[in-house]
Amino acid sequence: xxxxxxxxxxxxxxxxxxxxxxxxxxxxxxxxxxxxxxxxxxxxxxxxxxxxxxxxxxxxxxxxxxxxxxxxxxxxxxxxxxxxxxxxxxxxxxxxxxxxxxxxxxxxxxxxxxxxxxxxxxxxxxxxxxxxxxxxxxxxxxxxxxxxxxxxxxxxxxxxxxxxxxxxxxxxxxxxxxxxxxxxxxxxxxxxxxxxxxxxxxxxxxxxxxxxxxxxxxxxxxxxxxxxxxxxxxxxxxxxxxxxxxxxxxxxxxxxxxxxxxxxxxxxxxxxxxxxxxxxxxxxxxxxxxxxxxxxxxxxxxxxxxxxxxxxxxxxxxxxxxxxxxxxxxxxxxxxxxxxxxxxxxxxxxxxxxxxxxxxxxxxxxxxxxxxxxxxxxxxxxxxxxxxxxxxxxxxxxxxxxxxxxxxxxxxxxxxxxxxxxxxxxxxxxxxxxxxxxxxxxxxxxxxxxxxxxxxxxxxxxxxxxxxxxxxxxxxxxxxxxxxxxxxxxxxxxxxxxxxxxxxxxxxxxxxxxxxxxxxxxxxxx
Amino acid sequence: xxxxxxxxxxxxxxxxxxxxxxxxxxxxxxxxxxxxxxxxxxxxxxxxxxxxxxxxxxxxxxxxxxxxxxxxxxxxxxxxxxxxxxxxxxxxxxxxxxxxxxxxxxxxxxxxxxxxxxxxxxxxxxxxxxxxxxxxxxxxxxxxxxxxxxxxxxxxxxxxxxxxxxxxxxxxxxxxxxxxxxxxxxxxxxxxxxxxxxxxxxxxxxxxxxxxxxxxxxxxxxxxxxxxxxxxxxxxxxxxxxxxxxxxxxxxxxxxxxxxxxxxxx
Ligand code: HEM
Ligand SMILES: [Cu+2]
Numbered sequence: 001x002x003x004x005x006x007x008x009x010x011x012x013x014x015x016x017x018x019x020x021x022x023x024x025x026x027x028x029x030x031x032x033x034x035x036x037x038x039x040x041x042x043x044x045x046x047x048x049x050x051x052x053x054x055x056x057x058x059x060x061x062x063x064x065x066x067x068x069x070x071x072x073x074x075x076x077x078x079x080x081x082x083x084x085x086x087x088x089x090x091x092x093x094x095x096x097x098x099x100x101x102x103x104x105x106x107x108x109x110x111x112x113x114x115x116x117x118x119x120x121x122x123x124x125x126x127x128x129x130x131x132x133x134x135x136x137x138x139x140x141x142x143x144x145x146x147x148x149x150x151x152x153x154x155x156x157x158x159x160x161x162x163x164x165x166x167x168x169x170x171x172x173x174x175x176x177x178x179x180x181x182x183x184x185x186x187x188x189x190x191x192x193x194x195x196x197x198x199x200x201x202x203x204x205x206x207x208x209x210x211x212x213x214x215x216x217x218x219x220x221x222x223x224x225x226x227x228x229x230x231x232x233x234x235x236x237x238x239x240x241x242x243x244x245x246x247x248x249x250x251x252x253x254x255x256x257x258x259x260x261x262x263x264x265x266x267x268x269x270x271x272x273x274x275x276x277x278x279x280x281x282x283x284x285x286x287x288x289x290x291x292x293x294x295x296x297x298x299x300x301x302x303x304x305x306x307x308x309x310x311x312x313x314x315x316x317x318x319x320x321x322x323x324x325x326x327x328x329x330x331x332x333x334x335x336x337x338x339x340x341x342x343x344x345x346x347x348x349x350x351x352x353x354x355x356x357x358x359x360x361x362x363x364x365x366x367x368x369x370x371x372x373x374x375x376x377x378x379x380x381x382x383x384x385x386x387x388x389x390x391x392x393x394x395x396x397x398x399x400x401x402x403x404x405x406x407x408x409x410x411x412x413x414x415x416x417x418x419x420x421x422x423x424x425x426x427x428x429x430x431x432x433x434x435x436x437x438x439x440x441x442x443x444x445x446x447x448x449x450x451x452x453x454x455x456x457x458x459x460x461x462x463x464x465x466x467x468x469x470x471x472x473x474x475x476x477x478x479x480x481x482x483x484x485x486x487x488x489x490x491x492x493x494x495x496x497x498x499x500x501x502x503x504x505x506x507x508x509x510x511x512x513x514x515x516x517x518x519x520x521x522x523x524x525x526x
Numbered sequence: 527x528x529x530x531x532x533x534x535x536x537x538x539x540x541x542x543x544x545x546x547x548x549x550x551x552x553x554x555x556x557x558x559x560x561x562x563x564x565x566x567x568x569x570x571x572x573x574x575x576x577x578x579x580x581x582x583x584x585x586x587x588x589x590x591x592x593x594x595x596x597x598x599x600x601x602x603x604x605x606x607x608x609x610x611x612x613x614x615x616x617x618x619x620x621x622x623x624x625x626x627x628x629x630x631x632x633x634x635x636x637x638x639x640x641x642x643x644x645x646x647x648x649x650x651x652x653x654x655x656x657x658x659x660x661x662x663x664x665x666x667x668x669x670x671x672x673x674x675x676x677x678x679x680x681x682x683x684x685x686x687x688x689x690x691x692x693x694x695x696x697x698x699x700x701x702x703x704x705x706x707x708x709x710x711x712x713x714x715x716x717x718x719x720x721x722x723x724x725x726x727x728x729x730x731x732x733x734x735x736x737x738x739x740x741x742x743x744x745x746x747x748x749x750x751x752x753x754x755x756x757x758x759x760x761x762x763x764x765x766x767x768x769x770x771x772x773x774x775x776x777x778x779x780x781x782x783x784x785x786x787x788x789x790x791x792x
Contacts, residue, residue, distance in 0.1 A: 101531040176611070229750075
């Protein structure tokens with residue numbers, strides 16, 4: 001019944017192994033490799049954007065192409081890079097963290113992953129469809145995407161449906177695993193915090209991916225079947241699109257940040273050599289953020305037109321989110337307080353995350369204030385805000401997680417020297433890239449434009465400089481990781497990090513193909 | 527109490543599933559774009575998807591029976607939970623269309639007719655003769671988008687169909703009890719009855735749609751009323767179709783004696 005480590009022979013054997021695999025570690029690896037490949041593709045697009053904006057005037061892209069590039073950059077980063085990479089962490093770490101032999105539904109797991117390359121083949125093919133790629137921005141606002149959308153929008157819609165199926169199946173799988181496959185004796189409250197963060201994230205995914213699917217379906221019927229959901233002439237409204245999109249969209253940004261919180265909450269205690277401060281409150285904070293995320297969506301629409309009372313409601317709920325978020329930040333800091341800190345690369349990235357993400361949260365708070373947002377909406381200030389949350393937040397946490405767990409995955413340490421170089425270059429260049437955007441926005445530079453007034457020239461040049469530096473730093477990362485995977489580093493023990501706690505460190509490194517086929521014992525404390 | 531773990535062998539099924547959805551997606555869009563190969567590709571994809579699902583379920587059922595996996599509470603609970611969460615995702619999908627109906631009736635139409643906020647200019651500037659009367663027979667701009675001639679009468683087919691569905695809930699519960707009480711005849715009889723009710727529902731819905739299109743001028747494109755009517759009832763009908771198919775498979779398995787009174791899920 002049980003299967004030995006597959007020993008593929010020949011090219012065909014290799015392809016079979018990876019395409020037909022039902023092993024959570026294989027699938028985790030596939031997710032990570034796919035995610036980082038898309039990260040480099042979407043990153044290339046962002047460098048095209050920054051090259052265009054290096055100085056006033058038209059250089060690289062014409063305005064129509066520019067719109068296509070920013071649209072595909074956003075969509076690819078969110079659905080192609082960040083979500084799959086986080087799912088890769090989930091696949092690798094959840095069974096290891098809870099002492100399960102695999103995910104609850106290994107076959108389904110394979111399908112969740114392999115839908116992604118197929119969906120992105122369709123999404124990317126839009127760039128070559130007659131009439132140009134989708135150009136409405138990643139938010140796909142009607143009527144830009146309906147009445148005025150190019151034919152390629154239809155391909156994008158069906159690819160979003162496929163991505164939705166993939167995410168929902170993966171999320172159901174993750175929840176089922178977490179609820180049923182924990183090793184005996186591990187109660188929900190004893191479950192590692194990374195697993196907890198994914199439990200809540202999976203819930204969010206199941207709740208909002210169908211909303212996106214339904215919304216793009218209405219877009220499709222508006223485009224081809226004569227409905228007028230987003231057309232006032234027939235009794236619909238483009239505003240309806242915005243409401244539906246952001247009902248999906250705001251929880252979606254928490255889908256991108258909650259697993260990052262989970263990763264950081266694992267790393268900080270290890271390198272502080274102290275248990276996580278306020279573990280229970282951390283769990284409740286995650287749940288609280290998730291619940292609140294359903295009632296804040298209209299903060300994206302303050303200038304779109306709504307009743308004053310509605311505006312006030314969404315303003316206060318949005319500000320409320322910063323309470324549980326603040327709890328998390330304070331707890332991380334309190335974990336480090338008086339700890340025996342060491343600063344290996346994962347810890348550096350974790351500290352980078354905490355400080356940078358806090359900045360993103362603070363600018364979020366500024367945006368939450370409706371009257372102030374009238375000024376900020378659709379300026380570079382918003383771009384600055386969400387890149388602090390997503391790049392200096394989620395992405396840095398992913399690097400932290402990769403450096404933290406890669407010795408467990410491959411059996412080898414990465415090069416600490418290159419890791420630190422990667423960290424400092426990334427941290428500095430992220431700030432050079434995105435900090436000036438806040439000032440540009442406050443000074444009135446609108447977002448989503450290929451050209452700008454002369455007064456914005458200096459700051460934009462800085463942004464571009466930072467962006468290229470950041471891109472370069474990621475090549476160091478890629479090199480470091482390839483070397484580690486090829487076994488060039490120092491050999492890692494099972495424990496890997498001196499003070500790391502948790503079941504995943506009880507197996508040898510690299511983690512064997514099948515782990516915990518009999519459930520492990522957990523220590524009684526914690 | 528160590529449990530031995532069943533390791534799921536490598537599988538080609540998901541790959542077929544991906545290829546099927548890929549063909550279906552591309553084919554469907556090509557169809558919309560009037561490319562001649564569109565329909566063929568879409569139908570191939572759809573057929574492939576059905577075959578894949580058939581094979582997938584067959585594999586799972588064989589596996590569960592061969593290794594008695596349904597005795598394993600972990601696996602049993604995983605299947606139950608995942609079905610529950612899948613249904614939750616369906617609820618969210620439908621809530622999009624209910625939410626749309628709500629937003630149209632509570633916000634958009636009152637806005638357009640000048641009711642909220644009081645004294646709004648939208649009404650005077652856009653369509654001053656527009657009145658907010660639901661069902662929306664006269665759209666804000668009838669020249670651009672014509673409304674239906676009449677709305678669907680709630681006390682005709684819709685009321686009867688509701689009754690059909692409610693009854694089918696009763697019959698399937700009786701079938702379920704039949705299995706518990708080892709009365710296989712009762713189970714089979716009421717299962718069959720449930721399937722017939724499902725088919726009756728679908729037949730009547732087709733009649734209803736025909737009437738809507740031919741006599742009432744009520745089409746998918748007939749303004750907000752037609753949009754929401756067909757979107758909601760259409761996706762609902764699609765779910766009834768799938769549900770009826772599943773019930774048929776269950777009936778087949780009942781006849782083969784797959785189900786016993788122990789708590790089961792697969
Ligand atoms: C305390 C936490 C946060 C608050 C109060 C907050 C608030 C806001 C507000 C009010 C806006 C709308 C700005 C506008 O368009 O005028 C916004 C935009 C945005 N936020 Fe946040 N935010 C927070 C955290 C986050 C996090 C954690 C993420 C992602 C991981 C994120 C991602 C985004 C994105 C992507 C947008 C822009 C979407 C777009 O228009 O394209 N935010 N945020
Ligand atoms: Cu938001």
